[in-house]
Amino acid sequence: MSGRLRVAVIGGGQNSEHDVSLASAASVRAALDPGRYEAVALTILRDGRWLGPDDQSLGTSEAEGLAAALRVLAGCDVVMPLLHGPRGEDGSLAALCELAGVPYVGAPVRAGALAMDKWATKLVAEAVGVRTVPGELVTETDLPTVVFERPVVVKPIAAGSSFGVRLVETADELEPALRTALELDERVLIEHTAAGREIDVAVLDDPEHGRRVGPPLEILIDDGLFDNTTKYDGNAAFAIPAQLTEAESKALTDSALRVYEALGCRGIARVDFFLTPDGPVLNEVNTMPGMTAESQVPKMFAAEGLTYPHLLDRLIRSALLAGDVQAQGVR
Known part of the structure; x- marks a missing residue:
C-alpha cells in the first residue's frame, strides 16, 4: 500500500x-x-x-x-x-x-523536562496563578531533619504512574516512605494531603479545532490514595464527564490551559487537579499519559465522540504541523 x-x-x-x-x-x-x-x-x-x-x-x-x-x-x-x-x-x-x-507527537524538550519534575511544575504553576498543594523538597541529606507534623503524601520528584507514592498518616511511616521514594529519585516531594475531588483535564492541540480540552474525568475511589496499585488493579472508577458546575468547569479549564501553556506543552497532556471548596489545586502534569484505548485520556475524548483511532490521527497530524512550523522557523 x-x-x-x-x-x-x-x-x-x-x-x-x-x-x-x-x-x-x-x-x-x-x-x-x-x-x-x-x-x-x-x-x-x-x-x-x-x-x-x-x-x-x-x-x-x-x-x-x-x-x-x-x-x-x-x-x-x-x-x-x-x-x-x-x-x-x-x-x-x-x-x-x-x-x-x-x-x-507530544511535548518538546523543555516542557517534558519541566513537567516531569514535580517541584519545577509547582513553581511554574504558582508563578502563573494556579494554586498547588503546599510541599517541600527533600533529599537524603535532609532525612535527619524531617519532622512529621501532619498527614502527608510522599512522592519521587520525577517518577510516574504513582510509583513510590505513599500516604503517610503516622510519624513511624514517614522515614520508610521517604526511603522508598528515594530509591526511585534522589529528590523527593513531601506534600500536605489535599481535601478535594480528583479531577483530570486533558488538553489537546487539535489540528481541526485548535487547542481544546476534553470532557473532565473524576477519579472515584472509596478510600485512600490513587496510587500505582489502585491505578492498575481495577478498583478505581471514573466518571466522564465529571459532574461540575459551570463555574467549576471554567476554573478547571482555565487553570489547565494556563499551566499547559506556561510549561510549553504541545500535542497532548493530562493536567490533574484536586477540586477543593476554594477552587482547583494542581496535582501534576503528564505530558505523555497512558495511551491504551482504556487509558484516561482516550476515554475522556471518546466520551464526546472522538474515537481512539481518530484521536491518534489528530495527534499525528498535529505533530506534522508543528514540525512544518519548526522547519520554517529554522529556515
Missing part, C-alpha cells in the same frame, strides 16, 4: 513504567488506521538496548542500538514516543527526535 505515512511507535524504556509504556505502544500500533499509516515498532529494553520491527535486536550495546534506531527513524515520517517517565517523557526522546530532525 503506497502513500502511507510511516509512524515510528516507541515503547518500553529504562524506568519503572516500562510495562505501562509497552501496553501503550502495542495499543497504538494496533489502532492506527492501516489505510493511512504504517506502524514501525521500536522498543527500548530495560537495559537500554533497542529492538526494531519484528523484535529484532538493533545491536549488542546501547550505543549500537541507538545508532541503528536513528537509521530507522530517518526512514519514518513522524514519531510517537510513548515512553512514560524518566529517560523518555522527561524530554529525552523529544531531544533525540529534534536532533534527528523527525517530527514527533
Whole structure:
C-alpha cells in the first residue's frame, strides 16, 4: 500500500513504567488506521538496548542500538514516543527526535523536562496563578531533619504512574516512605494531603479545532490514595464527564490551559487537579499519559465522540504541523 505515512511507535524504556509504556505502544500500533499509516515498532529494553520491527535486536550495546534506531527513524515520517517517565517523557526522546530532525507527537524538550519534575511544575504553576498543594523538597541529606507534623503524601520528584507514592498518616511511616521514594529519585516531594475531588483535564492541540480540552474525568475511589496499585488493579472508577458546575468547569479549564501553556506543552497532556471548596489545586502534569484505548485520556475524548483511532490521527497530524512550523522557523 503506497502513500502511507510511516509512524515510528516507541515503547518500553529504562524506568519503572516500562510495562505501562509497552501496553501503550502495542495499543497504538494496533489502532492506527492501516489505510493511512504504517506502524514501525521500536522498543527500548530495560537495559537500554533497542529492538526494531519484528523484535529484532538493533545491536549488542546501547550505543549500537541507538545508532541503528536513528537509521530507522530517518526512514519514518513522524514519531510517537510513548515512553512514560524518566529517560523518555522527561524530554529525552523529544531531544533525540529534534536532533534527528523527525517530527514527533507530544511535548518538546523543555516542557517534558519541566513537567516531569514535580517541584519545577509547582513553581511554574504558582508563578502563573494556579494554586498547588503546599510541599517541600527533600533529599537524603535532609532525612535527619524531617519532622512529621501532619498527614502527608510522599512522592519521587520525577517518577510516574504513582510509583513510590505513599500516604503517610503516622510519624513511624514517614522515614520508610521517604526511603522508598528515594530509591526511585534522589529528590523527593513531601506534600500536605489535599481535601478535594480528583479531577483530570486533558488538553489537546487539535489540528481541526485548535487547542481544546476534553470532557473532565473524576477519579472515584472509596478510600485512600490513587496510587500505582489502585491505578492498575481495577478498583478505581471514573466518571466522564465529571459532574461540575459551570463555574467549576471554567476554573478547571482555565487553570489547565494556563499551566499547559506556561510549561510549553504541545500535542497532548493530562493536567490533574484536586477540586477543593476554594477552587482547583494542581496535582501534576503528564505530558505523555497512558495511551491504551482504556487509558484516561482516550476515554475522556471518546466520551464526546472522538474515537481512539481518530484521536491518534489528530495527534499525528498535529505533530506534522508543528514540525512544518519548526522547519520554517529554522529556515
